[in-house]
Amino acid sequence: MIQPAARTTRRGDLPVPGQRRPSDSAGAVLRAVLDHGPIARSSIARATRLSAASVSGLAGSLLEHRLIREVPEAAGPPGIGRPHVPLDIDGDAVAVIGVHIAVPRTTVALLDLRGRILAQRQDLHRDKHPDSVIAALIERIAALRHDHGARRRVLALGLATGGWVDSSQGTVVEHPALGWNDVPIGAALAGATGLPVRIDSNSRALLRAEQLFGAAAAQARGSAVLLFVGNVVDVAFSSGGVIHQGPRSAAGAVAHLPVEGCDEVCSCGRTGCLQAAVSERVLVRRALAANLIARPDIHGIVDAARDGSAEAFALLDERARLVGRAAALLHDLFDPEVLFVAEGGANRLPEPLETVRAQMRPGVAGTVRASSFPAHVLATAGGAVALDHVYAAPL
Known part of the structure; x- marks a missing residue:
C-alpha cells in the first residue's frame, strides 16, 4: 500500500525540478536545435552566446547520446569555404513517456523529442x-514500452494531473475529485519503471508544452497565463519564462472562484464555485439529461454542436461565457503577452473561443488563444513535464 507523503513547506523561489530555466549549456544547445533546426554549429553559437569550441563539444555529446543528428547540407556554391553540416533533433532514437490522470481515466503516451505523439x-x-x-x-506503461518503445531509449516519465501537485516532492498533495491526499506517486512510478519521474499540475504542464513547441512559443516564453478547464479547473502563469509554483507548490488554485448564479454543489460543499459551474462532469450530465449525446464525454457534445445541435451549442456557449469571465479576471491580474484557454469547446470549435474572447476588455481579445494541442491535450501535458526536464539538462 502506498503510504501518504509527509507534507513539506518550502520557498517557492528556489529552483525545483520542472521550474528551472534551460541554463545548462547542453540544454541551451539542444533548445537551439529544437527552435531553429536544421541549424549549423556556428549559428547555434550565435543563438546561445556560447563559444564555438563549447558548441562543438556539446554537440558531439548530444550526437553521441542520439538526441540530435547531422543532416545533409543544403546545396550551395561548390568549393567556397568550409562545409557546415546542419544539426537537427533526432526524432527516431529516443522518447519520453507522458502520463495523465483524469477523473474518469488515465492516458499513457510515448512522445518524441518534438512532443509528437508516437x-x-x-x-x-x-x-x-x-x-x-x-x-x-x-502495467500500462510496461505494455506501451514493450509494444511501441522497444527500439527507442526512454529518457524520462512525466505525469500531469489536477488538484494540488507538489512537483518538488513528486506528490499529489490534494485531488478532491479523485479523493486523493498526499500520494507519493512520483516515487512509486520511479521505483517501478526505473525512469526519472517528474510530475506537475495540468495547467503548468500544458504551459511548459506551449513554451517548448506551441504555436505561440515566443510569447509563452515571456509572460503567459494558461487556464485549464476539464473536470478540474486550474491556472498556470509565468514571467520571464519562469512558471510560478508558489511557496507550497499550490499556485494556480482557482477552482473555487465565485460564479454568480451557479447552484451546482462543489466538492468543497458550497455552491457558486467556478469548477462546479464549468466542469466537464456537469456539462456531460446536462447533455445526457437532454439526450444530446450517447457517449458520456465532452467530445460527444462538441460533435453534436458541429453536426448542428442548437442545444449542444448552447451548452458550450454558456460554458465558454463563464470561462471567459474567469479568463478576463486573470488577464486583468497578470497582463500577459498571451493567455491560453485549454477547454474542450474552444480547442475544437471557433465559436466558443470567440465567446471567451468577447468577455475580455477592449484591446486584449487578440492575446487569447486556444491550446496548440487540441487533438492530444492530455498526452501532451504529461509528455511536456518529462520533455521540460530533458531540455533543461539533457546530459
Missing part, C-alpha cells in the same frame, strides 16, 4: 484508490 492508450479507472490507479499505470 503511441497512446486511454483506460477508464477500475478503481480510483491511489494504489489501484498506480498499479494499473505501471
Whole structure:
C-alpha cells in the first residue's frame, strides 16, 4: 500500500525540478536545435552566446547520446569555404513517456523529442484508490514500452494531473475529485519503471508544452497565463519564462472562484464555485439529461454542436461565457503577452473561443488563444513535464 507523503513547506523561489530555466549549456544547445533546426554549429553559437569550441563539444555529446543528428547540407556554391553540416533533433532514437490522470481515466503516451505523439492508450479507472490507479499505470506503461518503445531509449516519465501537485516532492498533495491526499506517486512510478519521474499540475504542464513547441512559443516564453478547464479547473502563469509554483507548490488554485448564479454543489460543499459551474462532469450530465449525446464525454457534445445541435451549442456557449469571465479576471491580474484557454469547446470549435474572447476588455481579445494541442491535450501535458526536464539538462 502506498503510504501518504509527509507534507513539506518550502520557498517557492528556489529552483525545483520542472521550474528551472534551460541554463545548462547542453540544454541551451539542444533548445537551439529544437527552435531553429536544421541549424549549423556556428549559428547555434550565435543563438546561445556560447563559444564555438563549447558548441562543438556539446554537440558531439548530444550526437553521441542520439538526441540530435547531422543532416545533409543544403546545396550551395561548390568549393567556397568550409562545409557546415546542419544539426537537427533526432526524432527516431529516443522518447519520453507522458502520463495523465483524469477523473474518469488515465492516458499513457510515448512522445518524441518534438512532443509528437508516437503511441497512446486511454483506460477508464477500475478503481480510483491511489494504489489501484498506480498499479494499473505501471502495467500500462510496461505494455506501451514493450509494444511501441522497444527500439527507442526512454529518457524520462512525466505525469500531469489536477488538484494540488507538489512537483518538488513528486506528490499529489490534494485531488478532491479523485479523493486523493498526499500520494507519493512520483516515487512509486520511479521505483517501478526505473525512469526519472517528474510530475506537475495540468495547467503548468500544458504551459511548459506551449513554451517548448506551441504555436505561440515566443510569447509563452515571456509572460503567459494558461487556464485549464476539464473536470478540474486550474491556472498556470509565468514571467520571464519562469512558471510560478508558489511557496507550497499550490499556485494556480482557482477552482473555487465565485460564479454568480451557479447552484451546482462543489466538492468543497458550497455552491457558486467556478469548477462546479464549468466542469466537464456537469456539462456531460446536462447533455445526457437532454439526450444530446450517447457517449458520456465532452467530445460527444462538441460533435453534436458541429453536426448542428442548437442545444449542444448552447451548452458550450454558456460554458465558454463563464470561462471567459474567469479568463478576463486573470488577464486583468497578470497582463500577459498571451493567455491560453485549454477547454474542450474552444480547442475544437471557433465559436466558443470567440465567446471567451468577447468577455475580455477592449484591446486584449487578440492575446487569447486556444491550446496548440487540441487533438492530444492530455498526452501532451504529461509528455511536456518529462520533455521540460530533458531540455533543461539533457546530459
